[in-house]
Amino acid sequence: MSRPACPLYLGSEEVEKHFPSASLLIPPLETALANFSSGPEGGVVQPLRTVVPVEKYNGFLGVMPAYSAVDDALTTKLVTFYENMKDTSVPSHQATVFLFDPRNGTLKAVIDGTVITAKRTAAVSAIATKFLKPAVADVLCILGAGVQAHSHYEIFTELFSFKEVKIWNRSREKAETFAQSVKGPAQVCSSAQEAVTGADVIITVTMATTPILFGSWVKSGAHINAVGASRPDWRELDDDVMRNSVLYVDSREAALTESGDVILSGAEIFAELGEVVKGTKPALSEKTTVFKSLGMAIEDTVAAKLVFDSWSSSN
Numbered sequence: 001m002s003r004p005a006c007p008l009y010l011g012s013e014e015v016e017k018h019f020p021s022a023s024l025l026i027p028p029l030e031t032a033l034a035n036f037s038s039g040p041e042g043g044v045v046q047p048l049r050t051v052v053p054v055e056k057y058n059g060f061l062g063v064m065p066a067y068s069a070v071d072d073a074l075t076t077k078l079v080t081f082y083e084n085m086k087d088t089s090v091p092s093h094q095a096t097v098f099l100f101d102p103r104n105g106t107l108k109a110v111i112d113g114t115v116i117t118a119k120r121t122a123a124v125s126a127i128a129t130k131f132l133k134p135a136v137a138d139v140l141c142i143l144g145a146g147v148q149a150h151s152h153y154e155i156f157t158e159l160f161s162f163k164e165v166k167i168w169n170r171s172r173e174k175a176e177t178f179a180q181s182v183k184g185p186a187q188v189c190s191s192a193q194e195a196v197t198g199a200d201v202i203i204t205v206t207m208a209t210t211p212i213l214f215g216s217w218v219k220s221g222a223h224i225n226a227v228g229a230s231r232p233d234w235r236e237l238d239d240d241v242m243r244n245s246v247l248y249v250d251s252r253e254a255a256l257t258e259s260g261d262v263i264l265s266g267a268e269i270f271a272e273l274g275e276v277v278k279g280t281k282p283a284l285s286e287k288t289t290v291f292k293s294l295g296m297a298i299e300d301t302v303a304a305k306l307v308f309d310s311w312s313s314s315n
């Protein structure tokens, strides 16, 4: 019996190279979201992720396995995320995706998951926004100025035509650095309220554990992508915005288990994004809408396959 070959390793630079634009991910991600929301016939097997708290250091380890029959792809992402880190040279989120041969279980590749996590999360928010943004969407607001703020800025300015981008961060200095580093306009705001006022699309991408977005600030009909607060006792959005918006989620099961914004507000889930993509639930874009994103393993499966296939065809 021959031993399996050593798995391929693709670091973040290689991943970037084989993944020039996150918008490449939109079609396969839409298919994956629709398949996920189709139950067993969609061919997606994705148990709820396991999250191990590392209390002593305010950290968490997430284990995110998934199989997609349509893509014939099997992966597990391991992701760590740490709150209030003193050492700012280390990213708050670090991830690795393991890609297996689904025919025999051989580990084919170990792929940096940090770039994948940044790009696939932003691409899913872009899908939600395509369906749920108001007919006229001139002003984009981003709360947060970290990794996800960058990946969201990149794909949102590529796919949509906002006239204005307003950005707020807890430390203004980081928002200023963000505005100087992006290729395009970004207006730094002194408060979250100032950034949110008048915005048609709002993205919350912070490590906040208590609300930073309040319903009284939100323009009627706006669309909100709520990307942070992925623990059952963490919040980014207040009860007002949660209860008075139409609520879309990536996964009902995950939202009811992991999302403090959903669990603690008692807001009712209207639909999964995959149901909107399939057309079995409407996109009520004239209403104020929230897409609560927690991140799904199947998104990493699709992204890792795209990177691996691109690498294979060029080697």
Ligand SMILES: NC(=O)c1ccc[n+]([C@@H]2O[C@H](COP(=O)([O-])OP(=O)(O)OC[C@H]3O[C@@H](n4cnc5c(N)ncnc54)[C@H](O)[C@@H]3O)[C@@H](O)[C@H]2O)c1
Pocket (backbone or CB within 6 Å): 081, 091, 092, 093, 117, 121, 144, 145, 146, 147, 148, 149, 169, 170, 171, 174, 205, 206, 207, 208, 209, 212, 227, 228, 229, 230, 293, 294, 295, 296
């Ligand atoms: N839904 C998903 O699929 C998904 C995927 C990855 C990350 N996330 C979440 O998105 C959020 C941003 O992730 P990131 O990788 O950009 O993190 P990051 O550490 O790069 O950036 C976090 C930003 O939040 C700000 N911040 C930190 N604590 C805050 C607080 N208490 N109040 C307000 N702002 C605060 C920081 O200044 C920073 O600008 C996190 O909550 C993360 O868990 C979600």
Ligand SMILES: O=C(O)[C@@H]1CCCCN1
Pocket (backbone or CB within 6 Å): 062, 079, 081, 093, 117, 230, 294, 295, 296
């Ligand atoms: O889906 C993800 O990759 C992230 C991991 C960290 C917490 C939020 N969701």
